[in-house]
Every structure is written in structure tokens, then in C-alpha cells.
Amino acid sequence: MRSLRARLVVLCVICVLLVGAAVGYLINARNNQQRARAAAPPVARTSLAGVLSVPHIVFRNTNPRTRYGMVAAVPLTDPSGPRALTDTECDRVYAAARKVLCLSSDAGVVTTYAAHVLTEQMATLQALPLTGVPSRARLSPDGTLAATTSFIAGDSYAGGSFSTRTVISQVGGSKVGDLEDFTLVHDGQRILPTDRNYWGVTFAPDDNTFFATVKFSGQTWLVRGNIAQHRVVTLHKDAECPSLSPDGKFVVYKQRGSLPVGQWRLVGYDVATGKVTPLAEKRTVDDQVEWLDSSRVIYGIPRGGAQAATDDVWEVPADGSGIPKLLIPDAWSPAVVR
Amino acid sequence: MYVTLRDRPAAREGRANAARRRVAGTVVLLGVVSMFTDISSESVNAVLPIYLTSFLGMSALSYGFLDGLYQGVSALVRILGGWLSDRTDHPKWIAFIGYFTSVVTRVLLIPAHTFAAISGVIAADRLGKGLRTAPRDALIASSSPPEDQGRAFGVHRALDTVGALLGPLLAFWILWVVPNDYRTVFVVSLAFAVIGVAILLLVVPDLRPRREGGTPRAAKVSLKLLLTPGLGRLVLATGLLGVLTVGDGFLYLELSARDSLATRYFPLLYIGTNAAYLVLAIPLGRFADRVGRARVFIGGHAALLAAYFFAGGPVAGAAASVACLLLLGTYYAATDGVLAAISGSLVEKSVRASGIATAQTAAALARFVSSLGFGLMWTELGRSQALLVVGVLLALAIPAAAGLVRGVDRAKSQV
Numbered sequence: 001m002r003s004l005r006a007r008l009v010v011l012c013v014i015c016v017l018l019v020g021a022a023v024g025y026l027i028n029a030r031n032n033q034q035r036a037r038a039a040a041p042p043v044a045r046t047s048l049a050g051v052l053s054v055p056h057i058v059f060r061n062t063n064p065r066t067r068y069g070m071v072a073a074v075p076l077t078d079p080s081g082p083r084a085l086t087d088t089e090c091d092r093v094y095a096a097a098r099k100v101l102c103l104s105s106d107a108g109v110v111t112t113y114a115a116h117v118l119t120e121q122m123a124t125l126q127a128l129p130l131t132g133v134p135s136r137a138r139l140s141p142d143g144t145l146a147a148t149t150s151f152i153a154g155d156s157y158a159g160g161s162f163s164t165r166t167v168i169s170q171v172g173g174s175k176v177g178d179l180e181d182f183t184l185v186h187d188g189q190r191i192l193p194t195d196r197n198y199w200g201v202t203f204a205p206d207d208n209t210f211f212a213t214v215k216f217s218g219q220t221w222l223v224r225g226n227i228a229q230h231r232v233v234t235l236h237k238d239a240e241c242p243s244l245s246p247d248g249k250f251v252v253y254k255q256r257g258s259l260p261v262g263q264w265r266l267v268g269y270d271v272a273t274g275k276v277t278p279l280a281e282k283r284t285v286d287d288q289v290e291w292l293d294s295s296r297v298i299y300g301i302p303r304g305g306a307q308a309a310t311d312d313v314w315e316v317p318a319d320g321s322g323i324p325k326l327l328i329p330d331a332w333s334p335a336v337v338r
Numbered sequence: 339m340y341v342t343l344r345d346r347p348a349a350r351e352g353r354a355n356a357a358r359r360r361v362a363g364t365v366v367l368l369g370v371v372s373m374f375t376d377i378s379s380e381s382v383n384a385v386l387p388i389y390l391t392s393f394l395g396m397s398a399l400s401y402g403f404l405d406g407l408y409q410g411v412s413a414l415v416r417i418l419g420g421w422l423s424d425r426t427d428h429p430k431w432i433a434f435i436g437y438f439t440s441v442v443t444r445v446l447l448i449p450a451h452t453f454a455a456i457s458g459v460i461a462a463d464r465l466g467k468g469l470r471t472a473p474r475d476a477l478i479a480s481s482s483p484p485e486d487q488g489r490a491f492g493v494h495r496a497l498d499t500v501g502a503l504l505g506p507l508l509a510f511w512i513l514w515v516v517p518n519d520y521r522t523v524f525v526v527s528l529a530f531a532v533i534g535v536a537i538l539l540l541v542v543p544d545l546r547p548r549r550e551g552g553t554p555r556a557a558k559v560s561l562k563l564l565l566t567p568g569l570g571r572l573v574l575a576t577g578l579l580g581v582l583t584v585g586d587g588f589l590y591l592e593l594s595a596r597d598s599l600a601t602r603y604f605p606l607l608y609i610g611t612n613a614a615y616l617v618l619a620i621p622l623g624r625f626a627d628r629v630g631r632a633r634v635f636i637g638g639h640a641a642l643l644a645a646y647f648f649a650g651g652p653v654a655g656a657a658a659s660v661a662c663l664l665l666l667g668t669y670y671a672a673t674d675g676v677l678a679a680i681s682g683s684l685v686e687k688s689v690r691a692s693g694i695a696t697a698q699t700a701a702a703l704a705r706f707v708s709s710l711g712f713g714l715m716w717t718e719l720g721r722s723q724a725l726l727v728v729g730v731l732l733a734l735a736i737p738a739a740a741g742l743v744r745g746v747d748r749a750k751s752q753v
Contacts, residue, residue, distance in 0.1 A: 004541070008540070010540055011541060014536045015536070018532055018533055018536075021529060022525065025522060026522055026526060029519050030516050033516055033519065068518055131594070194716065194719070194721065
């Protein structure tokens with residue numbers, strides 16, 4: 001190995017082998033994907049029209065072999081049974097009143113992000129502004145308002161900085177507002193912290209009241225908002241991604257508590273009394289829950305390990321009783337449509 | 339660019355080589371090593387946020403935390419890399435350990451699926467990067483004649499930046515061929531990392547800066563190094579300017595808040611800065627050799643000040659955003675390689691890696707302090723005011739720093 005010529009030869013051989021191996025791996029991965037696609041679907045499928053004609057759950061399919069990341073639906077009466085699969089890809093999906101809100105990212109040299117309101121047949125009705133990695137999506141119960149949250153990560157040598165942008169829009173109309181432009185009331189006073197960030201909106205049926213998360217000075221808060229007044233008021237400390245029950249009496253949200261960064265527990269919050277009750281789910285949940293009915297919530301949990309890309313939707317009673325149960329395997333971002 | 343693989347340190351051939359204006363083969367080779375390594379690391383970095391947030395279901399909050407966690411670590415390891423390099427008089431092998439560490443992290447990334455595992459892998463990658471930087475820059479300095487240092491570092495940084503631009507292209511091309519298959523991105527990135535380290539291992543000469551400099555004694559590196567004429571002043575100036583250097587992330591956020599196009603093409607901002615850096619690295623390196631490196635280093639910070647103006651000043655819009663990115667690229671081209679060129683030529687050959695590491699650590703630590711301080715000001719004063727305050731302070735610091743480094747170039751020319 002002393003002579004330069006010998007070393008150059010070895011280098012060339014290494015480069016050829018490595019490039020060959022990389023190209024081989026890539027071709028093999030592509031073939032595998034195509035084979036998996038061509039193979040009989042491992043999930044039982046049913047027709048979309050059939051599912052949409054009964055009360056159902058719309059979600060993001062996370063079965064890695066069949067239409068990963070695409071919108072799917074199952075009947076409420078048989079959530080773990082055959083599913084209807086569409087070919088619309090969404091990172092985050094929500095549905096209400098026959099409308100679907102889809103946040104998607106188109107990975108490219110310059111990754112672009114988009115938010116669209118669709119019909120349940122996946123026809124585009126409207127494009128909404130979205131400026132970063134999709135995070136949360138919500139429609140009001142009657143489908144007239146849409147809220148999107150995206151992350152804007154400041155990529156830099158110093159790193160560590162990020163912020164969120166949460167926008168409420170009129171479905172079929174124009175932008176209602178960026179929550180950062182709303183008046184923020186904390187302890188009875190109007191405040192204007194420059195580091196405020198909002199995320200995770202949930203709407204009340206009146207199309208004026210909403211709940212959301214605000215973070216400022218390192219602390220998250222549950223806020224109640226009023227669209228007509230362009231105002232939000234802090235209600236309770238340490239609350240993220242609230243979800244309002246259909247009767248408007250409870251909110252289930254993620255609480256950090258004393259857990260390490262990136263871990264949360266689900267808790268229930270009584271809007272009238274302010275009482276907080278932990279739910280029976282003991283695992284960490286990073287999701288904005290959805291109400292299955294007036295007493296149970298559903299949420300996605302990643303499987304972890306080698307199957308980290310696959311999530312399942314679980315259900316648990318909202319009052320702290322019972323135990324979590326698997327509701328829909330290979331699913332994420334559920335929305336109940338009646 | 340002519341590459342001589344049968345390489346002797348160009349410094350030995352002295353002026354004869356310089357007259358032909360040929361960049362030493364070793365410099366080009368190290369540039370190619372960095373290029374492949376950057377293709378590897380930037381292809382991973384480009385997909386990591388999406389991989390973590392949409393695929394592994396982690397919130398971007400965790401990602402921000404992950405990203406910010408290891409900032410100081412890399413800076414301290416850099417000093418260690420410089421010291422080990424001088425101590426052993428084998429900069430190539432210390433750099434090799436650093437590059438090899440990053441190869442290992444690429445392997446570990448493939449099965450990593452948890453927050454803890456991925457943050458550990460990223461930490462190890464940063465450690466490797468910190469360790470290899472100073473010895474590699476010492477190799478560049480040792481293989482180039484004293485009057486050509488700026489250009490040599492410019493060539494290296496330009497190749498490095500080519501890698502940073504190609505990496506994301508490669509990653510997204512792979513994801514276009516095999517949608518959602520992040521593992522393939524990681525496997526291909528591993529191949530590029532191994533090619534980089536193989537070039538280093540097999541064809542980069544094992545230069546012995548101390549032995550060839552005629553100082554066979556093991557170098558003693560201590561704080562006395564800072565007493566080297568000029569180095570202390572350079573470190574002071576670097577630190578002063580560094581604490582007033584706002585991270586690009588903050589500037590990009592400011593641009594996106596004022597200019598809707600900048601918001602829409604947010605990921606392009608980083609590419610714009612890098613493209614300007616790539617184009618300007620060699621010309622500004624040569625310019626530094628001609629008119630004085632310290633001058634160009636200070637001038638780069640004037641460009642940074644102008645970038646603040648276009649990010650937060652009275653003019654907003656697409657033209658201001660483009661100007662800001664060009665100026666940021668100019669700042670990098672005029673400072674990053676140039677700082678290594680100045681510090682490497684100030685100290686004796688036997689402690690060159692430590693000298694370069696000292697200046698770079700001062701810059702990195704100062705920038706870390708700045709990101710904390712600026713984050714705080716951003717919270718307390720608001721974006722525009724914080725930028726105004728830092729801008730005014732930088733405008734005052736530039737003449738002070740210029741005074742500090744005046745004549746540093748001529749303080750000592752050891753090589």
C-alpha cells in the first residue's frame with residue numbers, strides 16, 4: 001500500500017463498489033416498493049361511497065404496504081374492519097360536515113407545503129395558505145371555519161429556534177386571522193409577549209368560540225378565543241392541543257407536567273369548574289385528540305421500534321376511567337363524521 | 339484546476355509554485371473529502387425534520403430541542419482536535435477519526451427510531467465534525483504557501499459548499515424515486531460518507547507540519563499560545579464580532595415576517611446564502627491574499643451589518659430579501675476560511691492546528707452566546723428592535739475590531 005498507484009487503484013475500487021452498492025440498494029428499494037404495491041393489499045378494502053353513506057371516521061392510512069399516507073375512511077360501526085382508501089396524500093387530515101381539510105408537504109429540492117379543503121370525494125374546493133411543516137388541522141363542526149397550524153423552523157448554525165403559525169380561515173371565504181394578531185389577555189391584562197406562539201385550535205359549534213394553545217415565556221396555556229372580538233384569554237397552565245367535546249363542556253389536552261421534553265399525558269379539563277383529571281392512557285401522546293362520542297376520545301400513537309412509521313388509533317374514556325383500547329390499526333389523524 | 343496527486347507540500351516549493359498559481363493537490367483533495375462528507379450530512383439534514391415530524395411522529399418542538407442541544411459541545415471538541423493534532427503531529431489521522439465518527443453515525447442512524455437514539459446519533463456526528471475541523475484546516479495551511487492561504491481556504495470552502503448544495507438535491511431525488519423510503523436516503527448518504535473518508539485515508543498525504551518545520555520537539559500547547567503576537571488580538575476581535583453575529587435562522591424568520599415571497603420560499607433562503615458563499619469563496623480568498631486577510635475579515639462583518647439592514651431596515655420586499663442573502667453569503671465567504679487562514683499563519687507550525695482551533699472556537703462560542711442573548715432580546719424587545727440594537731452595536735464593534743487586528747497579517751509570517 002506504499003505506492004500511490006496502488007492506493008489510487010484501491011480508492012477507485014472502493015468508489016465503484018460503494019456507488020454500485022448505493023445504486024443497487026436504490027433499485028432494489030424501488031423494486032420492493034413496486035412489488036409491495038402490486039401485491040394483494042394486506043388491508044381489507046371497501047368502497048368509499050359505501051363508507052361515506054353511513055357515520056364514519058376519516059383518517060390518514062399508515063399501512064406501509066398500501067397507500068401509505070393517503071386519506072382513508074371506515075364505518076363508525078366497524079372501525080377495525082375493511083377501509084376505503086383514496087389516493088389523496090395528507091400529512092394531517094380532518095373532516096367535518098362533508099368537508100375534508102388536508103395538510104400536505106411536497107418534498108422536493110425546495111419542500112413546499114399546502115393546505116386544501118376537499119369534498120369527501122377528494123375534489124379540491126379551496127387552497128389555504130400554509131407556510132411550514134404541517135402540524136394541526138381542524139374544521140368547525142358545521143364546516144364553515146378551518147384552522148391550520150404549521151411549524152416554521154429557523155434552520156441555522158446556532159439552531160434551536162422555531163415558531164408556529166396558526167391561521168383561521170373561512171371555508172369558501174377569506175382568511176379570518178393569524179392568531180398572533182389577536183389580543184391576548186392574561187390574568188385580566190392585555191399582554192403582548194413577542195415570543196407568543198399559537199397552535200392546536202378546536203372550534204365550538206357557535207362558529208365564534210374556540211380553544212387553542214398559546215406559549216410565551218416558556219409556558220404553555222389553554223386559551224379560549226372569540227373570533228368576533230379578535231381576542232383570546234388564558235384559562236389554564238400547561239396545556240397543548242385542546243379538543244372540545246361535542247357538548248362543549250370538556251376539553252381534553254396534552255399536559256407536559258414533570259415529564260421530559262417531547263412527552264405528554266392526556267388530561268380532561270372541565271370548562272365550568274376548571275377541574276383537571278388525568279385520562280387512563282399512561283403512554284405519551286403527541287396528538288390533538290378527537291371525540292368519538294360524548295364520553296370517549298381517540299388519538300394516534302406510533303408503534304415505535306422498526307414500525308415507527310406506522311401509527312394506530314386508540315380510544316379511551318374522557319373521564320379518567322377504563323383502559324385504552326385499539327380502535328383502528330394502521331391509522332393516524334382521525335376525524336369522526338356523523 | 340490542476341490537481342497534483344504526487345503531492346509535496348506546496349509550501350516547500352515556495353514561490354515557484356505560487357507563481358504558477360496552482361492550488362495544492364492536498365487542498366483540492368481535502369475539499370473533495372469535505373464535499374462528499376457534506377453531500378452525506380446535508381442529505382440527511384434536509385430530510386431529518388420531515389422524517390422526525392411526519393414519519394416518526396415527533397413534534398417539531400422536540401426537533402428544535404434536538405437541534406439546539408449540542409451547540410457548545412462541538413466548539414469544545416474543536417480545541418481538543420487541534421491539540422491532539424499538534425501533539426501527535428499527525429493532523430491527517432486526527433481528522434480521520436473525526437470523519438470516521440460521522441461515518442459510524444450514518445450507520446447508526448439506519449436502525450435509530452427513538453428520540454434518544456436519534457439525538458445521540460446527531461450528538462456523535464457533531465462531535466466528529468468538531469474534532470476534524472482544526473486538523474483539516476492545519477493540513478490545508480501546511481500544504482499551501484503563505485501568500486496563498488486565503489485562496490487555498492477559499493477553494494476548500496467552495497468545494498465544501500458544493501456538497502452542502504448537492505446533499506439536499508440528492509436526498510429529494512431519492513425520495514422522488516422511492517417515496518417515503520428514508521432508509522434509502524440514509525444508506526446512500528452512508529456510501530458518500532465512506533467515499534469521503536476513503537479519499538482521506540488513501541490519497542491525502544500524512545503531512546507532518548512540525549517535523550517538516552524543523553521543530554522535532556513535541557509542541558507544548560497552553561494558554562501561552564494566546565500570547566503569540568496577533569493571535570490574542572485576533573481571538574478578541576473574533577469574539578467581539580461573534581457575539582454580535584445573529585444566526586441566519588433569525589434573519590430568515592425576520593425576512594419571512596416582512597416579505598410574503600420569503601415565507602413561501604423559506605427553504606430557498608438557505609440555498610440562496612450558500613450559492614452566494616460558493617461563488618464568492620475563492621475570489622474573496624484571493625482578494626484577502628492580495629489586500630490583507632484581516633481587512634477582508636473585517637469587511638465581511640460590514641457585509642453582515644448590511645445584511646441586518648436589509649433584513650430589518652426600512653426597505654422590505656423581494657429585492658431586500660435577495661440582497662440580504664447575497665450579503666450573508668459574502669459574510670461567510672469573507673470570514674470562515676479567511677479566519678482559518680489568518681490564525682494558521684500567525685502561530686508556529688508546531689501549534690498551527692491549536693492556533694486555528696482557538697480562533698474558530700472563539701467564533702463558535704461567541705456565536706453561541708449571541709444566539710442565547712439574541713433569543714432573549716428577541717423576546718424582550720421584539721424582533722426589529724433586537725436587530726436594531728445588535729446592528730448598532732456591530733457598527734460600533736467593527737471599527738474597534740479593525741483596530742485590534744490592524745497589522746495582524748504582518749505580525750508574524752512563520753511558514
